[in-house]
Amino acid sequence: MEVVERQGDYLTMSVGPQHPGSGHMRLIVTVDGDIIVKVKPDPGYVHRGAEKMCEVRTYIQNIPHLERPVIIDSCGILFAYVLAAEELIGVQPPPRAQYIRIIMAELNRIISHMYWLSIYGIFMGHSTMFMWPMGDRELFIDLAASIGGTRVTFSYFIPGGVRNDIPPGFKEKALKTFDYFVKRLKEYEKIYFNNPLVLKRTQGVGVFKREDAISLGVTGPNLRASGVASDTRKDEPYSMYDTIDFDIPTYREGDSYSRAWVRLEEMRESMKIIRQAIDKMEAGPVKQPMRGQIKGKVGEAFARTEAARGTMFYHIVSDGGKFPYRVKISVPSFRNLIAMSHLLEGNRLADMPVIYWGLDYWPVEADR
Amino acid sequence: MVSSGSAISVFAGKVNDLLGTIVEQSVKEPIRYIVNWGRLYALWPVHLETACCSVEFGAASGPRFDLERFGMLEAFGSLRQCDLLVVQGTVTRKMAPRLQWVYEQMPEPKWVIAMGACAISGGLYIDSYNVIQGIDKIIPTDVFIPGCPPRPETLIQGIIELQNKIRRSRVRS
Numbered sequence: 240m241e242v243v244e245r246q247g248d249y250l251t252m253s254v255g256p257q258h259p260g261s262g263h264m265r266l267i268v269t270v271d272g273d274i275i276v277k278v279k280p281d282p283g284y285v286h287r288g289a290e291k292m293c294e295v296r297t298y299i300q301n302i303p304h305l306e307r308p309v310i311i312d313s314c315g316i317l318f319a320y321v322l323a324a325e326e327l328i329g330v331q332p333p334p335r336a337q338y339i340r341i342i343m344a345e346l347n348r349i350i351s352h353m354y355w356l357s358i359y360g361i362f363m364g365h366s367t368m369f370m371w372p373m374g375d376r377e378l379f380i381d382l383a384a385s386i387g388g389t390r391v392t393f394s395y396f397i398p399g400g401v402r403n404d405i406p407p408g409f410k411e412k413a414l415k416t417f418d419y420f421v422k423r424l425k426e427y428e429k430i431y432f433n434n435p436l437v438l439k440r441t442q443g444v445g446v447f448k449r450e451d452a453i454s455l456g457v458t459g460p461n462l463r464a465s466g467v468a469s470d471t472r473k474d475e476p477y478s479m480y481d482t483i484d485f486d487i488p489t490y491r492e493g494d495s496y497s498r499a500w501v502r503l504e505e506m507r508e509s510m511k512i513i514r515q516a517i518d519k520m521e522a523g524p525v526k527q528p529m530r531g532q533i534k535g536k537v538g539e540a541f542a543r544t545e546a547a548r549g550t551m552f553y554h555i556v557s558d559g560g561k562f563p564y565r566v567k568i569s570v571p572s573f574r575n576l577i578a579m580s581h582l583l584e585g586n587r588l589a590d591m592p593v594i595y596w597g598l599d600y601w602p603v604e605a606d607r
Numbered sequence: 608m609v610s611s612g613s614a615i616s617v618f619a620g621k622v623n624d625l626l627g628t629i630v631e632q633s634v635k636e637p638i639r640y641i642v643n644w645g646r647l648y649a650l651w652p653v654h655l656e657t658a659c660c661s662v663e664f665g666a667a668s669g670p671r672f673d674l675e676r677f678g679m680l681e682a683f684g685s686l687r688q689c690d691l692l693v694v695q696g697t698v699t700r701k702m703a704p705r706l707q708w709v710y711e712q713m714p715e716p717k718w719v720i721a722m723g724a725c726a727i728s729g730g731l732y733i734d735s736y737n738v739i740q741g742i743d744k745i746i747p748t749d750v751f752i753p754g755c756p757p758r759p760e761t762l763i764q765g766i767i768e769l770q771n772k773i774r775r776s777r778v779r780s
């Protein structure tokens with residue numbers, strides 16, 4: 240932290256971009272003693288120009304770099320792009336591919352939430368809680384890697400389906416992992432959620448009121464922790480989500496503690512979804528064959544999906560060429576940044592790490 | 608399958624080699640050997656994440672890969688006590704001056720690892736208007752770890768390479 244300026248009782252300082260929490264973000268914080276008076280976020284440390292880059296790459300070439308913004312949720316954030324691109328190209332994925340997409344997206348949601356949980360442990364100085372989810376996360380990485388081939392970046396969704404079929408024996412392996420993990424989640428509840436340290440640090444910290452959450456446009460788990468049962472998978476079902484039965488975990492308190500609960504419950508729901516998707520899947524092709532140069536038809540397309548951090552929205556404009564004319568990505572993390580400066584004001588400086596990470600703000604995604 | 612006898616002899620040979628180098632080095636240049644040995648297994652990395660490769664860095668510190676086995680400590684320390692800067696991914700124009708400041712604030716001796724294709728050359732974002740094409744343009748770099756993102760195993764290999772380099776390095780008086 241470096242002091243930027245001093246004004247009477249107020250002290251303005253800069254937090255980041257190098258700090259012992261999670262990097263690549265900077266906040267300019269004005270404090271009065273220990274209380275934060277004003278927060279000015281300074282995003283853009285990871286602005287890599289993803290939207291501009293889309294304009295010089297074909298629809299297929301865009302896939303690898305569009306999943307990099309949230310590398311731990313790579314399939315989840317790619318989902319919306321693929322849906323929008325399919326509309327422009329004019330292909331329909333076969334039903335089996337749609338179920339495989341759901342499986343991958345939900346696996347990625349679990350992987351992402353586990354990463355979040357483990358770093359949350361670090362932010363509270365609870366290093367067991369870094370080790371446990373980090374270790375269990377590897378099981379899901381193994382599952383996803385058996386489908387997608389790599390550890391985190393799969394480039395697995397393509398317009399017209401998915402790259403390859405799931406391997407034989409996936410079902411047994413997945414069910415075994417889930418059975419283990421369901422038991423494990425109970426232990427998490429005991430050691431983590433009923434832990435005096437965690438309760439003290441998170442309960443009643445950074446309370447996000449329902450009206451504020453709605454007016455600031457926050458989406459995803461943060462909105463659901465404030466008592467709004469909103470989930471794109473239920474509100475505007477895409478792919479095959481309307482054939483699947485699942486609940487939306489919602490909490491009313493809106494504090495950092497309930498934000499952790501929402502994500503824990505969501506992992507349970509994700510496993511439920513994957514179980515159903517595996518059962519509903521029928522044999523068949525997994526991609527629509529496409530030949531020649533892939534071109535989008537003149538016009539525009541939208542798609543909205545639920546990624547691990549909230550609603551992911553893509554707007555693609557095409558002029559009929561092989562490159563998209565314009566791609567606009569609307570990400571959940573950017574709204575979380577707005578929410579973060581709202582929540583931090585009036586809180587203690589020592590609560591900043593918990594509030595910051597509790598919102599699951601991912602700077603790479605917000606900056607694109 | 609290697610029979611246990613030959614495995615033991617391979618192991619014995621390795622130990623012999625290692626002991627040989629240790630004895631040879633410690634006799635020839637004892638001070639250099641001891642100083643380097645002390646630096647080798649206590650690498651304190653700076654916690655500066657620049658982009659998405661940080662995820663695999665986090666996974667590598669986790670229980671499955673456990674970087675601490677190789678003498679790389681956890682990235683929680685202050686900048687002033689660190690001697691290793693792992694640049695985890697893309698460095699943008701806005702981040703570049705900060706990266707230089709961080710590097711300049713670290714005490715000597717210090718080493719830099721470029722992790723990921725982006726830190727090496729710009730990687731996937733090589734034609735982006737806001738990305739520095741390789742961190743060796745702005746700070747001296749010791750080890751390059753390829754991959755996008757590099758697997759934790761690759762990161763571990765990179766760290767072992769760095770340790771080999773430290774082992775051979777000169778000690779300044």
Ligand code: SF4
Nearest residue numbers: 660696723724725755
């Ligand atoms: S090398 Fe790949 S994973 Fe690493 S920062 Fe660059 S794009 Fe991200």
